[in-house]
Amino acid sequence: MRDPVRTALVVAALVVVAACGEDERVQGADEPTPPSLPAEVEAMWAVDDPEVAVGPPASSWLPGEDGGQLTRVRAAEPDAFAWFESDAAAQTLYLDPDAADPATGRALLVGRVDSSDSDGALHVAGGEPVDVRDVEGEVVEAGGLVVVRWPNPDIGDDCACAQDLFVAGRGVDRAEVLAAAEVAEPLAPLPSLPADTVEGLRSLGTSPGVLGRDLAGRTASQVLEMRQDDIDMTVAVVASDPRLVAHLGFWAPDGIAVSRWDQPMVADLLDEGTVAVATTTRFGAGLDEPLDLDGAVSAAGDALATLVPATEDDVVEAQERILTGVPLEPCATAAAEQVDMAGTVGATRWTVGVSYVDGVLNTCEASADVDGASDPGGGSGGAQPLDLTVPAEVVGGVTSNQGEGGRWLRFAIGHVTAAAATVEVTVPGSPPVVAVVADTGPAPDRRWFAAVVELTALDADSVATVVVRDAAGAEIGRTGP
Numbered sequence: 001m002r003d004p005v006r007t008a009l010v011v012a013a014l015v016v017v018a019a020c021g022e023d024e025r026v027q028g029a030d031e032p033t034p035p036s037l038p039a040e041v042e043a044m045w046a047v048d049d050p051e052v053a054v055g056p057p058a059s060s061w062l063p064g065e066d067g068g069q070l071t072r073v074r075a076a077e078p079d080a081f082a083w084f085e086s087d088a089a090a091q092t093l094y095l096d097p098d099a100a101d102p103a104t105g106r107a108l109l110v111g112r113v114d115s116s117d118s119d120g121a122l123h124v125a126g127g128e129p130v131d132v133r134d135v136e137g138e139v140v141e142a143g144g145l146v147v148v149r150w151p152n153p154d155i156g157d158d159c160a161c162a163q164d165l166f167v168a169g170r171g172v173d174r175a176e177v178l179a180a181a182e183v184a185e186p187l188a189p190l191p192s193l194p195a196d197t198v199e200g201l202r203s204l205g206t207s208p209g210v211l212g213r214d215l216a217g218r219t220a221s222q223v224l225e226m227r228q229d230d231i232d233m234t235v236a237v238v239a240s241d242p243r244l245v246a247h248l249g250f251w252a253p254d255g256i257a258v259s260r261w262d263q264p265m266v267a268d269l270l271d272e273g274t275v276a277v278a279t280t281t282r283f284g285a286g287l288d289e290p291l292d293l294d295g296a297v298s299a300a301g302d303a304l305a306t307l308v309p310a311t312e313d314d315v316v317e318a319q320e321r322i323l324t325g326v327p328l329e330p331c332a333t334a335a336a337e338q339v340d341m342a343g344t345v346g347a348t349r350w351t352v353g354v355s356y357v358d359g360v361l362n363t364c365e366a367s368a369d370v371d372g373a374s375d376p377g378g379g380s381g382g383a384q385p386l387d388l389t390v391p392a393e394v395v396g397g398v399t400s401n402q403g404e405g406g407r408w409l410r411f412a413i414g415h416v417t418a419a420a421a422t423v424e425v426t427v428p429g430s431p432p433v434v435a436v437v438a439d440t441g442p443a444p445d446r447r448w449f450a451a452v453v454e455l456t457a458l459d460a461d462s463v464a465t466v467v468v469r470d471a472a473g474a475e476i477g478r479t480g481p
Contacts, residue, residue, distance in 0.1 A: 037100055044242050045097060045202075050190060052207035052247060054083060055239045056220045057274050060310045062318055067306030068228030068299075071326050074371050075315050076237070079220030084189045087115040087155075087163070089210040092191045093247050094201035103249050106171035108198055110184045110191045113164050113210055115155050120162030122149045123211060123259045132181050139178065143253040146174050148181040167193070170250065207247040211257060212236075212265050212277045225281065228303040231296050232281045233264075235303065240275045248277050255297035264297040268304035276304050319370040323349060333362035333379055341436040341450040345409070347371075352450035354396070354413055356442040359383050363396040365411045367452070388443050391477020392416040392423065392466045399455070408455040412464045414479075415446045421471040425451035428462050435466075 037045075056076035063070055084090050091111025099105025113122050124147050127140030137150025149166040165186040169177040185192045190206040208214055215221050215236035222237040238244075245267040251258055257265040257279070267277045278300040280291065310318075327342035328351040335355040342351040347370040355362045364379035380396060387393050397411035412425045416437065423435040435451035442448070453464065465480030 047241055050205055052205040052243045054208055057222055057237050057239045060222050060315045061237050061307040062310040062314055063306045064308045068226045068303055070226055070318055072225035073315055073318050074223045076222040077219040079218055083208045086187045089114045089208050089214050090191055090206055091210050092206045093204040093250060094198040095204050097202040102246060108172060108201060109168045109250055110186050110193050111166060111210060112186045115161045115163035117159050117161045122164040122166050125260050143258040145170050145258055146177040148177055204243050204246060207244050209244055209247040211251045212248050215277055226303050229299040231299040233278050233300055233303060234281050235276055235278045237276045239273055242269050244275045245269055256293055262291060262293060264300045266297060266300035270307060278304055323370050328366060328368055331364035331366040333364045335362035339438050339440055339448050341438055343436045345433060345452045346454050350452045352413055354448050361395060363413050365398055367409060386442055388446055391468045392479050394466060394479055410453045410455055412451045415441045415448050416468050418445045418447055419470055420468045422469045423449045424467045425453060426465045427453045429456050
């Protein structure tokens with residue numbers, strides 16, 4: 001059962017926000033009585049901390065009995081990351097304090113994304129070029145928002161970094177948002193706008209929740225991957241206050257993120273001090289079929305509604321169930337007639353794909369630790385003759401680093417005679433593992449195999465030995481030294 005205190009807030013229908021409180025104005029006898037606000041809104045306006053803090057949740061959360069399939073879970077960890085330094089993502093949101101539904105009321109927002117040597121962009125949809133403070137920027141109008149973004153011209157002295165700065169408005173016309181961008185302070189520890197720019201609005205504090213994209217990447221977040229109603233999604237759970245839901249909701253009118261990719265973004269207040277946000281893991285133009293956005297928003301909300309508090313032991317048990325019962329999604333060789341194989345080694349799930357068409361061999365590999373650390377792997381392809389007369393042949397595989405512990409994995413991909421009952425792969429210094437053998441191969445009398453060996457130390461030059469045995473256990477061939 002869910003805690004009755006819990007209030008589920010879907011971003012598309014967000015009706016609660018919080019911000020710095022102010023004393024109420026004395027009402028004159030001849031003045032109309034202002035409309036009362038929902039109790040949740042009144043309570044949130046009483047929150048007066050200028051920072052919408054984000055940290056590890058007090059407990060982990062897992063899907064309940066009626067929840068979707070859990071495909072990955074990582075517990076939160078202490079995070080030494082400095083949230084409100086000028087090179088870290090932060091945004092300050094100003095809202096109409098009289099709005100009964102602050103999710104649709106007038107609002108202005110100012111902030112920055114993380115500085116990065118590989119990204120540093122605010123991932124909103126494309127717009128029109130515009131000059132902001134003598135810097136070429138862009139103005140975007142989408143989902144009822146006006147977003148002005150421009151690059152930080154002073155970034156990059158110490159690294160080849162980039163960082164977008166931005167001002168955005170809802171219920172504010174384009175000229176006002178552009179004017180606000182000219183006087184904004186997006187690089188202040190707590191980004192701000194001048195008082196005359198936000199007249200009639202009140203600060204809802206400063207949060208790191210820029211488009212929600214950073215929360216799943218922080219160690220302070222508990223991260224789950226779930227499959228709900230046949231839709232895959234990532235869920236980040238953090239300790240925060242309800243104002244974070246409004247910060248996230250600003251970027252997702254009707255639950256759909258105003259990003260360059262079509263995807264839902266749904267926030268949920270799990271209890272008084274815990275917030276979760278769900279986004280799909282598959283989106284954009286690369287999908288085989290267009291994503292049903294309305295269905296995805298509904299599925300994300302349903303997934304968050306199933307979450308219940310869990311202990312550390314519950315998380316460990318969930319990880320073990322995933323390890324043994326949920327294979328990784330297949331990687332892609334970008335070739336026809338791909339054969340997929342998957343298995344586990346130690347606390348790691350792995351998957352391999354292989355195809356052989358018209359003399360061209362294509363392979364791919366990927367792996368993921370039980371706690372979620374993953375290596376998307378890679379692939380290779382090209383013309384390659386195969387020896388279909390030998391009992392076994394290794395035709396591909398890589399040595400891959402897996403997880404923060406610095407473990408190394410050796411992939412071995414090959415084919416064996418159809419007479420093989422078991423295939424064992426050994427790398428010097430590591431115990432042997434039994435390979436996964438497919439039902440088909442590059443010829444009618446051959447079968448593909450794949451195995452992953454956990455190395456005790458990095459040795460990229462060591463050669464894997466493959467031993468093939470028949471149904472009686474007799475060795476019928478081997479490769480390697």
